[in-house]
Amino acid sequence: MDVKSIRSAFPILDQEVNGHPLVYLDSAATSQKPIEVIEAVNNYYHLNNSNVHRGVHTIGTRATDLYEGAREKVKQFIGAKNVEEIIFTRGTTTAINLVAQSYGKSHLSQGDEIVISKMEHHSNIIPWQQIAKVTGATLKYIPLETDGTIHLDNVRKTITPKTKIVAVTHVSNVLGTINPIKEITKIAHENDAVILVDGAQGVPHMKVDVVDLDCDFYAFSGHKMCAPTGIGVLYGKKQLLEQMEPVEFGGEMIDFVDLYDSTWKELPWKFEGGTPIIAGAVGLGAAIDFLTEVGLDNVTEHETMLVNYAMEQLTEIDKLTIYGPKHRAGLVTFNLADxxxxxxxxxxxxxxxxxxxxxxxxxxxxxxxxVTATARASFYLYNTVDDVDNLVAGLNKAKEFFGDVF
Known part of the structure; x- marks a missing residue:
């Protein structure tokens, strides 16, 4: 992978911050955007700005083609069977809430169980807390091993015939743990439960095939994979999405409206009420093109090299504690002494x-x-070994600055 060429596609990296070349190690929070994505969004507003699905004029048709074309790209990118299974949302948080409010509320009752893990992002905890309160379901947590991994024996002990929903992250945004989603999914299905996967830290960094995983729902955000903020995706198996009711009502998602009742459009539009995130979808489509050209396998290999190198170098720093397993995704979470x-x-x-x-x-x-908090360095396709070396040098400078605690 030609990292130098890739870096040149990200204009924000070509700047100084506080008199030093920018070393951006916060891609787990949001990734930077390549010029191809920036130009795609700019061209949409410059040449094709129109609402979608509603007009028969030329610009409206162009906008609709771009929007629905992005949906097709998402379908292919994650290996979904049907384009109707791709719902555009504001991001991972909205996607998880949609499943909790629609599927969860209608399928859970007193005595049922929701199973999640202690490594979840708040976006995959709070929606289930709230649904448990409303429905009377019980919220259960899969125990973690001491290194922050999940053992399948604990999954089998936690998921029971009473479990109706399992919701777990593909990759921990703190520990870098890569969870065995395919195996957890099998255990969930053996107990007649459905599984939702928080893929916010998965899709940007590795090849994801939702059919191979056999997960029922998979949620992710565009802004962590080189796309704009404000656009995300919920993948759901068609037969499940068809059972679910919309949670947001208004224009675009309706078929027919009478004075006292209404009917909904077919999938996927019944879940996309109002004017959708058109520019965001266009940008997401461009980001998928960019990542496809680079190759997700190349991204994974590059990040693995970087994180292994970072672990080697950081473990040499006295009184620096690293959290999480040895085998991990491309991030390192740590604390420096006190x-x-x-x-x-x-x-x-x-x-x-x-x-x-x-x-x-x-x-x-x-x-x-x-701990109350940690620091986190996260890597992406545009990071280099030099970035890791700069991080190590910066931490050694921090040691000098806070010398009294060493």
Whole structure:
């Protein structure tokens, strides 16, 4: 993979921050956007700005073709069987809430179980907490191993015939744990439960085939995979989506409206009320083209090389604690002695290095780790070994700055 050429496609990387070349290590929060995506969105507004599905004029037809063309690209990108199974949302959070409010509310009752894990992002915890309160269902957590992985024996013990919904992340945004989704899905189905996968940290970094995984729902966001913010995807098996009622009502999602009753459009449009996120979908389509040209296998291989190198270098730093398993996705979460991660991140920022600091929208996991917050460096296809070396140098500078705690 020609990383130098790839980096040249990301104009934001060609700048200095605080007098240093930018080292962007926060792609798990949001990825940067290649010029192809920026231009695709710009061209939509410049040449094709129109609402979709409603007009018969030329520009409206162009916009509709771009929007629905992006849906087809998503279908192919994740290996779905039917284009009707691709629902555009505002992001992973909206997609999970849609399933919780529609499928969850109608399929759960007193005594039923919802199974999730302690490594989940808040977006895959709070919707299930709320649905459990409304329906009387019980929320259960799959225990974690000491290294932050999930053992399938614990999955089998936690999921029971009472379990109706399993909701787990594909990749932990804190630990980098890559969960055995295919195996968890099999166990869920053996107990007649459906499974939703939070793929926000999965789809951008590895090939995902939803048919091979056999998951019932898969949610992800465009902005973590080189696309604009505000666009996401819910994949759902067609037979399940057809059973579900919309949770947002208004224009575009209706078939016929009478004074006292209405009927809905067919899939996927019954879940896309109002003017959809047209420019975002156009940008997502362009991002998929970009990532397809690079090759997801190449992205995975590059990130694996970077994170392995980072682990080797970071373990040499005295009093630096790394959280999560040895085999992981392309991120490293850590704390430097007793220095608050916000302070660590501030010193790194002074060196032009952007990392994340805080609880990463995973407070139950922070409690399990027995910390209040951590720092996180996350890698993507445009990062280099030099970026890792700069991170290590920045952390050594932080050690000098906070020398009294070492």
């Amino acid at each position: 220095v608050h991660p916000h302070d660590t991140a501030t010193v790194l920022d002074a060196e032009g290095i952007a990392v994340r600091a805080g609880h990463h929208c995973a407070q139950p996991l922070m409690k399990w780790l027995d």
